[in-house]
Amino acid sequence: MFDLVSVTDMKGNFIFLSASCKILNYDLDSLIGKNVLELVHPKDLPEISLRFSDLLSRFDDNQKVEYRYRCADGTYIWLETVGRFIRDDKGNPKEILFSSRDITERKFAEEKLVKEATRRHLLMEQSRDGIVILDQTGQVVESNRRFADMLNYPFESMNRLKVSDWEFLYPPDRLIEMINSVDEKGDHFETRHRRRDGSVYDVAISTNAAWFDEQKLIFCICRDITERKQAEEALRESEARFRSVYDHTAVGLVHVSLDLHIISANKAYHDMLGYKENDLIGRHLKEITHPDVIDENFQNQAKLASGEIDHYSMEKKFIHKNGQTVHAILDANLIRDALGNPTYFLGSVVNITERIQAAAEREKIQAQLTQAQKLESIGSLAGGIAHDFNNLLFPIVGLSEMMLDDFPPGSPEHSDAQQIFEAGKRGRALVHQILSFSRQSEYQRIPVHIQTILKEVFKLCRTTIPAEIPITQDIQIDCRPVMADPTQIHQIAMNLITNAFHAVEPTGGTISIQLKEILYHQKDTTADHLASGTYAMLSVSDTGTGIDPAIMNKIFDPYFTTKGKGRGTGLGLATVYGIVKAYGGDIRVDSEPGKGACFHVCLPVLETSEAKDIEKQPQPLPTGTEHILLVDDEKPIVQLEKQMLERLGYRTTCFSNSVDALAAFEMDPSQFDLVITDMHMPNLTGAHLAEKMIAVKPALPVIVCTGFSESINREKAAAMGIRGLLMKPVGLMDLARKIREVLDSKSG
Structure with missing residues (x-):
């Protein structure tokens, strides 16, 4: 008995689903037309897609497949499905019948069995080390035979023991604290264990925590280190004094052979370059030396080895493991044996990267501060000019508007007044742009037809961009409006067109402007931060030099500019990016060096019903007597x-x-x-x-x-x-x- 029955066309699009498919919690009508593969779990999709293709190519039906399928609430169930062809009168496949069974419970049971097998495998009976698994109380859950032999207990009795039965150094309450503190990162320490006969031996233990069936277990690997401890004891006192200085100093210390391979290095040296301890042993210095200083460094080493100098100091650049540059002060000496023969180089290294970066950051901040002060001064001047200009525009706008009311529509006087009024409004819009630049006007979102703004921008650009640089337009006249501030739309267009002009100015070229509506679906692109819907896409392209891929991820950063001194502030694209994101849109750039660049700005359009709702109808002037x-x-x-x-x-x-x-x-x-x-x-x-x-x-x-x-x-x-x-x-x-x-x- 199958739980789910569905029929698709030969492309896999649903044309029928049985009532039993409601266990997926979808409105079944909403699935009609969707492809059967759309709801397959991403991890199962490659295999299922291959099997589906195989089904179609070889007409080999009746194959069972198991996979996860997404329900309406986002969860997945496991299905076992058999696909069979529905054939026409001539025997040719015309549709596919899928019969599916819910096997979720079976898969969960199988998964539990896998976990059990994994836990058993962890015991690693063949290990030379003792292995024991404890619960949170210290009770033995399982162990291997090697651990039982180390303690001299019968293997069959191990499950009756607690950690306190063999631990020699730590009391029971401290052992519980240690067990509770162990996490997935684990721990490594040495202690002493007590055998069944009371004798004691040294042991090194590596621990880590793991969760099985909602129970925290402590996994311990125990190695008998008695012989090693005895061998180490003779050297411990002298080595401890040396290591105390060598390992705990904040200065990096390194021993380098005469052929420039690292013999040893302390932890500070490894940490400074991002390596684990001892990972640098045996490596040649050139692997971690920056190319800028490699000649100077090795020349100094040669002079030191020849006896020409007995010491040198230099500011050296190292290469960190992650590829970044580490700045340091290197002091180097040559160590000789009792006969005076050179044996190795000893270097001490002080990391000064933070100091170098801080100096660079101060210079950057000072440059940004200077730029900000320039913009502030320009903004204050713009605000003052705009204030005076507004007072001049007031009578032009006000009187012309009253004249429109006085003269009959269609008369020459009414037409003249209308032109004066429109000119005044354009002047008002220009003032608003000036105030927006100086950040002294409020942004107000209203329905805006981008094509109308582009007309004004195009007129302005044609007065500033040389005529020998063509500007082509492809504008969708009926493009629906967007909800935005007109000044900011003007700012977006001007910034993008100005950048395009600067790109083609040195060698000549063409600037192209396009506006069109696009229907966007998240599954159609990797830019999944845009919601599905209709967008107005403004594209500005040029045939200039293009954008270097090395700086592509920086072009929207504030103050970043590739233009020469006096040609740009580095704020244009950053401003455009901020405006577009604030409107729920997106900006993308396509570019290849030598082939130009194209910037695409997508802004959500108002739906037709919304646009109609906000259209202003002529209304009479409200009056009063107050x-x-x-x-x-x-x-x-x-x-x-x-x-x-x-x-x-x-x-x-x-x-x-x-x-x-x-x-x-x-x-x-x-x-x-x-x-x-x-x-x-x-x-x-x-x-x-x-x-x-x-x-x-x-x-x-x-x-x-x-x-x-x-x-x-x-x-x-x-x-x-x-x-x-x-x-x-x-x-x-x-x-x-x-x-x-x-x-x-x-x-x-």
């Missing part, structure tokens, strides 16, 4: 804002001096329903003005207007009790909506 206190130190802006507010139906009281505005407010706070204030004003900033007014009238709604948000953002404003924040230049619609948002939330 009394608004308006404060801005720029009189033209005050006049414009007053005109805009009165057009919206509001009553206004205006001040170009924040101190005067505060005085007027304090005389009669109740007459004002809302305060709109500029942020950056002399004497009393907008934030301080709002703070003082709210202290007088806690429920007072306040809106702050600012050209850049270095000193205030939405979080800071909310913490101060400020209800709204508007970025200059303020349009009529933005102003109208924000006022109603703040006032209506107050009344609600």
Whole structure:
């Protein structure tokens, strides 16, 4: 009786599954069309794929196979499956019938038997050493005959013994502590054991812990070292004095033969170069000497051996076992025998790698600090320029927007006003880019059509990139929008195109820009950090020199640049990488030296339903009749804002001096329903003005207007009790909506 019955086409795609397949916990309809191999355990897949291919190629059915199959919850069960062909009237195979049986319990039982066999094998009866397995109480679980012979106990009686029955040096409570401290890493120590007749012998023990059937067992290998201990005793005292200095000094010590092979080296020397103790014995010095210093080092050795010098000191570079460079100070002497004949070289080595690395790191940090200070200065200048430019744009945007409302659509005047308004908005976007560069504007994610941004970028690039360098475009016009900040999308495109220009600038070449939607499945690629779905892929390629594979893993590191002095900050690709990752996207690069490079940026698109939901429909201007206190130190802006507010139906009281505005407010706070204030004003900033007014009238709604948000953002404003924040230049619609948002939330 088979548990599971399924039918696939000749490619292995499910076309039928019996109800019994529900033991896999899948919705059976969801499996229709999936390939039978998709749910096979990765470790079993190569064998099952081969068997499936064999089935199809030789039409040899009725073969049984065993493998693990994934259930809906991610667990696996073992199946035994037989595949048979379903044939048409002519006898040709047209489908495959798979009959499967759940053999999970049987496989678990087999696995348990394997464990038992493994445990038995560990006893290694043929070993010359005694082997004993203890539980956590010190009770013997099993031992080999050699261990029984060492203790002079009958082998059959060993399971009745505890470790305390033969241990001579350690008391029972200490033995239990030692047993409990043993882990998988193991331990090695020497002690003394007591035989059945009471005699004592020396033993070396290697221990480690292992788990069998949820029980911790201690595996001990015991070697009788009585003869060795007796031989060593005569040398112990003199050797101990020498080893105390040789092994415990922090300085690396090495004995080298006259033909430059290592005779011996202490632990510090081995540790410094990443080797286990004695692993360097017999190796030639050239194996661990850096090529940069090998000639100087060996020339000094030759002079020392010839007697030309009696000592030398040098800064030497070694090669660590992992391939890294170790910097050290080497002092070398020639040791002679009683007759004055050279016998070997003695070297003392002090590791100065950390000191060298620290100096290099200080230089790197200083360079980064200098670069950061330059960027900070540029950012401050950009912020100041943007602030003044915003004030110039304010009347252009505001007045043109009101003119659009005054002139009838389709009239020449309305068309002219529309052009002025659009130019003002482009100027506002440019200011936003400047502020983004100086990190003085807030990023706001909105639905963005990348193809629209690319039009602006292309216009800008054509004014800065020489005409003899072609820029080709392949833009999918109906590419769906992504949720992003337009300025950051602009920044991504500009950085990638600028890098492409620098790549083709020396020798000429072509820059290509492509935008298209792609459907991504995790199983289609190794880049499994992207979720499956639809992405807008922006690709910027060039036919330049390409990227050296040696630096490919560094190109997204901050401050890393291959451009000459004054040509790059090393922040472009790092910035692009950070933006893309923040949006849940990915950036990849394909490059071959001499064949150019192509950067692919993938950003998740908004689904059609989402895009429709966020499309803005034309709405009438929200109006009101409340009394608004308006404060801005720029009189033209005050006049414009007053005109805009009165057009919206509001009553206004205006001040170009924040101190005067505060005085007027304090005389009669109740007459004002809302305060709109500029942020950056002399004497009393907008934030301080709002703070003082709210202290007088806690429920007072306040809106702050600012050209850049270095000193205030939405979080800071909310913490101060400020209800709204508007970025200059303020349009009529933005102003109208924000006022109603703040006032209506107050009344609600």
